[in-house]
Structure formats: C-alpha cells, structure tokens
Amino acid sequence: MTKQQAPVAKNEYYDVTFTDLTHDGLGVAKVDGFPLFVKHALPGERAKVKVIKVKKGYGYGRLMELYEPSPDRVEPPCPVYRQCGGCQLQHLSYEGQLKAKEKQVKEVLARIGKLEGVTVHPVIGMKNPWRYRNKAQVPVGEREGGLVAGFYKERSHEIIDMDACLIQQEANDVVVQTVKRIAERYGIPPYDEATHKGVLRHIVARYGTATGEVMVVLVTRTERLPHEQEIVRAIVRDIPNVKSIVQNVNPERTNVIFGAKTRVLWGSEFITDRIGDIQFAISARSFYQVNPEQTKVLYDKALEYAELTGSETVMDAYCGIGTISLFLARKAKHVYGVEIVPEAIEDAKRNAELNGIRNVTFEVGAAEDVIPRWYQEGIRADCLVVDPPRKGCDASLLETIIAMKPPRVVYVSCNPATLARDLRILEDGGYETIEVQPVDMFPHTAHVECVAKIRLR
Incomplete structure (x- = not known):
C-alpha cells in the first residue's frame, strides 16, 4: 500500500471504533483495513479522530x-499526564x-513464538499501584x-515542570523540589543543550524503600560546583534521611545522563x-530494580x-549486580553469575x-x-537463568x-516480543515452555515483565 493509496489523508477527520492496544499503549482503529494508532484511546471506544501522520502501511x-467511552476508562489523577511521556495508561483502570x-x-x-497451549497466568499486579x-x-x-x-x-526536549510524580516515591519528589530550590537560591545556572553552557544537568534521587535511606546525585557539566559547601549543608539540613550526596560530572554534548x-561530596x-x-x-x-516490591514477586x-x-549448580547469564544470583544462592549448591x-x-x-x-x-x-568456558572446565548447570536487556x-x-x-x-524478560522470539528458538532446539507468569513491575506504563519456566524435552 503506497502513501497515495492510503484510505486516509493527513488533517482529515474520521469516525472510528478502536479494537486493540499496541505494545506501547496506543489505541488501534482501522479505516478500510488501514491501521491508525491513537494516544489515550481504548478498545471498544467509538470516537472522531484527526489523522496527523500517514506512513506506508499505517497512520x-x-x-x-x-x-462512546470504554467502561474501563478513568480520569487520570496526574495533572500533567497528557503532556508528560512517562506513563501511557493512566486513563485505563x-x-x-x-x-x-x-x-x-x-x-x-x-504470533511471534508460534507457541500453542502454553499456560499464561493472569498478571500479578500491585495492591497499591x-x-x-x-x-x-x-x-x-x-x-x-x-x-x-x-x-x-x-518526543521532545521540552521539560514539563512538576511538583510531584504519582509513580515516584514521595522521598524522591522531596529531593527534586529541595535541590531545585537550593540551586536557585545559589544561582546555579542550569545546563542549556543548545549552547552547551550552564552547570546543573540532572537531579538524580535514589531511595531505599526498606531502609528509608536517601541518595542525592547532582549531575553537572563542569568539574567545579559553585557554592559546593553551602549547597551540601543546605541539602543535609533540608532533606530527611539523606545518607549520600554525590556529584557526577558529564562534560559531553550528549543525552546520556551520567558521565564517567x-x-x-558528603556521607x-x-x-x-x-x-x-x-x-x-x-x-x-x-543498576537496581526500580520497583523492589514487585521485584521480590518476580524473583x-x-x-x-x-x-x-x-544440590544444584545454577548459572545466571546477565547477572547484573547479583540480585537474582543471591536469591538463588540460598537454595542452590553454587551459583555462577556472568555480566x-x-x-x-x-x-x-x-553484595x-x-x-x-x-x-x-x-x-x-x-x-x-x-558459559562455554565454564562447561569446558567441567562445570555443568542443572538450571540456567537468563534476564537479558530488552533486545533479548x-x-x-x-x-x-x-x-x-x-x-x-x-x-526473566522485560520484553514479551523478544521473549516469544527466544522461546521459539529454544523450542526448536529441544526445549518445552511449561508456563509463563507476567508481573506488573511498572503500573500505568505499557511495560510488562514475565518469567517463563522451560524444560529440556
């Protein structure tokens, strides 16, 4: 279907019925078989839409x-939900x-894995999401x-100023607002992407959910942080439970957050x-999982x-900071982790x-x-665990x-599509997928994690 043949045209209006959601939370409707993807729309809804972009096979x-709204539609509680790109599904119950x-x-x-008859359990959600x-x-x-x-x-580099994020721990909101106020008080110039000038690029807050400990990271373009001592004293005074104040220097023209x-600075x-x-x-x-409560469910x-x-020997490919390895070690004879x-x-x-x-x-x-070298050295895995990045x-x-x-x-997978692809390869290689348990690690976003149980046939 070429652009000219598309049954829709840019800036035209159409009445549609939505039939599905994409993996990133967009509503899907079809006009004469031609798919249209629309933000904040839900399956079953009838609506008028304006076409804003037409590609080769979709728009x-x-x-x-x-x-006609869906019975599952709710009013998003976040005041900046429609501008911010952080959540995709707050309008869905x-x-x-x-x-x-x-x-x-x-x-x-x-569709991707051609896996018939595999048990997929209902998603384990959070009591308070x-x-x-x-x-x-x-x-x-x-x-x-x-x-x-x-x-x-x-899809922009325009910052939406906010006082609170409803999926963040409140302690992190306190850090961001406090550091913003202190930086303003001492006239610390923010980083400007266009001119590559200014000092403060990012405020990073980390919070230990079980311990209450707080870390504040100031990411700066320059080695020198003006008024460093005064800023540190103010942070210690104004942020409860702060245990660590750190400066990270990133002098590069890049959208990567951290420098080397x-x-x-303190603690x-x-x-x-x-x-x-x-x-x-x-x-x-x-690297540490951002939702420890659901991480425990997953692990x-x-x-x-x-x-x-x-009595088992376990191998953990993509072991990261050892989170899964240490969980498994208490029940195994020995765990080998590689990263x-x-x-x-x-x-x-x-750890x-x-x-x-x-x-x-x-x-x-x-x-x-x-892993092949370990095998050559005579180490045999009774169980192998993989927790790869999104690309599988x-x-x-x-x-x-x-x-x-x-x-x-x-x-353990953070991307169902690459999980399905890899399960197909393992199935063709003599394995059988027994069951899959999805876990909701990121409520109100389109992401879903899964654990699959696989046995040698």
Whole structure:
C-alpha cells in the first residue's frame, strides 16, 4: 500500500471504533483495513479522530471527540499526564491495565513464538499501584529566568515542570523540589543543550524503600560546583534521611545522563536497600530494580520455577549486580553469575559479601563466551537463568544453551516480543515452555515483565 493509496489523508477527520492496544499503549482503529494508532484511546471506544501522520502501511491520529467511552476508562489523577511521556495508561483502570498486559503476552507468544497451549497466568499486579519508583532522574532547565525540573514532554526536549510524580516515591519528589530550590537560591545556572553552557544537568534521587535511606546525585557539566559547601549543608539540613550526596560530572554534548567521573561530596558512597531478606548496596550508577516490591514477586517466581533442592549448580547469564544470583544462592549448591559490565560485577561481589553469601562466583564477560568456558572446565548447570536487556538473548547464547542442554531454563524478560522470539528458538532446539507468569513491575506504563519456566524435552 503506497502513501497515495492510503484510505486516509493527513488533517482529515474520521469516525472510528478502536479494537486493540499496541505494545506501547496506543489505541488501534482501522479505516478500510488501514491501521491508525491513537494516544489515550481504548478498545471498544467509538470516537472522531484527526489523522496527523500517514506512513506506508499505517497512520497516527489524534483523539478529537469521544462518542462512546470504554467502561474501563478513568480520569487520570496526574495533572500533567497528557503532556508528560512517562506513563501511557493512566486513563485505563488498573484492572483494565492488567487484562491488557495479559492479552499482550498471550498474543505475542502465539504470533511471534508460534507457541500453542502454553499456560499464561493472569498478571500479578500491585495492591497499591502508585508511588513505587525508587529512582528519579530529572533534567533541569530554565524558563522565564527560573529553574524548572521535571520529565520531558513526549518526543521532545521540552521539560514539563512538576511538583510531584504519582509513580515516584514521595522521598524522591522531596529531593527534586529541595535541590531545585537550593540551586536557585545559589544561582546555579542550569545546563542549556543548545549552547552547551550552564552547570546543573540532572537531579538524580535514589531511595531505599526498606531502609528509608536517601541518595542525592547532582549531575553537572563542569568539574567545579559553585557554592559546593553551602549547597551540601543546605541539602543535609533540608532533606530527611539523606545518607549520600554525590556529584557526577558529564562534560559531553550528549543525552546520556551520567558521565564517567563520580565523587562523593558528603556521607557514604552507597545507600542500602533490601529485597526480601537480602541487602543491596546501591551507588549512584548501580543498576537496581526500580520497583523492589514487585521485584521480590518476580524473583520468588523465578526461584519457584528453578525448582532448587540445595544440590544444584545454577548459572545466571546477565547477572547484573547479583540480585537474582543471591536469591538463588540460598537454595542452590553454587551459583555462577556472568555480566558484561565490570562495575556491576564489582557491585555483585560487594553484595555477596554484605550478605555473607559465599556459594557464588561472579565473572565479567559476555555470557556466550564465559558459559562455554565454564562447561569446558567441567562445570555443568542443572538450571540456567537468563534476564537479558530488552533486545533479548544474544543468538550465540541461545545456541550455547541448546548445545549444553541444562535440564531447566528460567527466562526473566522485560520484553514479551523478544521473549516469544527466544522461546521459539529454544523450542526448536529441544526445549518445552511449561508456563509463563507476567508481573506488573511498572503500573500505568505499557511495560510488562514475565518469567517463563522451560524444560529440556
């Protein structure tokens, strides 16, 4: 279908009925079989839409008038929801969100994975799906001479100034507002992307949900932070439970948040938090799950699927700072964790020490290189756990798993589409997918995590 043949035209209006949601939370309607994707629309709704963009096989529309709302539609409680790009589903009831995520997982497993008859359980949601994020990373800018700090407007670099984010821990809101006020008081110029001038680029807040400890990170363009001592004293005075104040220097023209250099301005280099009864040390740049309450649910399910009795050797590919490895180590004979990021492995070793867990071995490297070497050294996995990034498992790691045939594989996934693709490869290599448990780690967003239980046929 070429652009000329599309049955819709830009800036024209159409009456449509929405039939589905995309994986990123857009409503889907069809005009003569031609898909239109529309923000803030829900399945079952009838509406008038304006076409704002026409691509080769699909288009984008804007919701102009709702004739028939979905019974699952709710009023978003966040005042900046329609401008901010942080959440996609606040206009859908929480029950509706969980149903939509379950449907997404089922459809993707069938369409991409060609997996028939696999049990997909209902999504495990949160009792209170608000105020769950333990980390805020907020860009700083200037408007009418005053400092603004908030999230970017969707698909733009315009900062939406906000006092509170309803999916952030309240302690993080306090950090952002307090630091903004202190920086303004001492005339700290915000970073300007266009001119590459100014000092303060981002305010990052981290909060230990179980411990109440707070970390404040000031990301600056310059090594020198003007009024450093006064700013530190003011933060210590005004922010409850602050344990760590850190400066990170990022002098580059980039939209990456952190630079290579980090120094402690006051207090500790780390704060601590717990998931279950395992303690974690978290530094400014540590990777750590942003929703510890649901992380425990996810890892408990991974532990259940691993079926450990205490005599097993487990391998954890993509082990990060050792979160899953340490959970598994208490029920296994020995856990071997591998991760390509050297700083994460340093954190993993520190976390093992912090918890007195000795039956773990952590190594830096690519899983597809390290795991075959372990096998050559005579180490055999009774269970292999993978928790890859959004792009899924490296193809050569999947080949390694198929060649080495561990009896059980547990796949923790943050992207149902790449999970489905990888499960298909494992199925073709002699494995069977037994069941999949989705977990809602990020309420009010379109993301869903899954744990899959896989056995060698």
